[in-house]
Amino acid sequence: MTLAIGPTAHGLPLRRAIAKTKLAGHTRGVARGKGFRGLVVSVGVLLALLATAWFIFDYWRDHRFDEEITRAAQQHGLSPFLVKAVVWRESRFNPYARGRKGEVGLMQVMPATVAEWAKSHDRGALEPQTLVLPAAGLEVGCWCLRRALDRWKGSADPVPFALAEYNAGRSNALRWAAGSQPRDAEHFRASITYPGTRQYVRAIENRYQYYKQRGRL
Secondary structure: OOOOHHHHHHHHHHHHHHHHHHHHHHHHHHHHHHHHHHHHHHHHHHHHHHHHHHHHHHHHHHHHHHHHHHEEEEOOOHHHHHHHHHHHHHHHOOOOEOOOOEEEEEEEEEEHHHHHHHHOHHHHHHHOOHHHHHHHHHHHHHHHHHHHHHHOOOOOOOOOHHHHHHHHHHHHHHHHHHOOOOOOOOHHHHHOOOHHEEEEHHHHHHHHHHHHHHHOO
């Protein structure tokens, strides 16, 4: 007599093999999923650490010369907020910054300005490398800014006039101010023919207002 062998006898090993294959595939899928999620978490943690490090560095850079800025500003009767705004625009708080025309230091002082400062103080000429010292660069820069503000004190708002002079020189500022009676600041800003100087004045004035509204350096 021949026995009928149904699928239970021969099919069981096959079904077990298929089940094992599916289980192995599922396990690998779960492992890949966990690996991907782990990668995402690691990247997220790294980005968070980088963001934190950048915040700390940016805060340190923005505030590391606050004492020197305040001291130099007070010595020359200037607003520390205005001086810091100039430093922010000129050098981004880098005392070793150098410009294409020989500007040096936190306030990017020109060699000719250094010579004028030395003459007015009966001092010998300063070496350019001296101006990378924050106190020295701020002293000459604040002296120059104070002089510019005094020249335009007849204006209702001497700041834009002084900033334009600080950036582009006395002769250009006088040319742009011609016809601005009684030296209207808004008309003067519109009369600046150098796009770089116009942007320079606007950027510093905006930063100056930002510091004043914040109420601290």
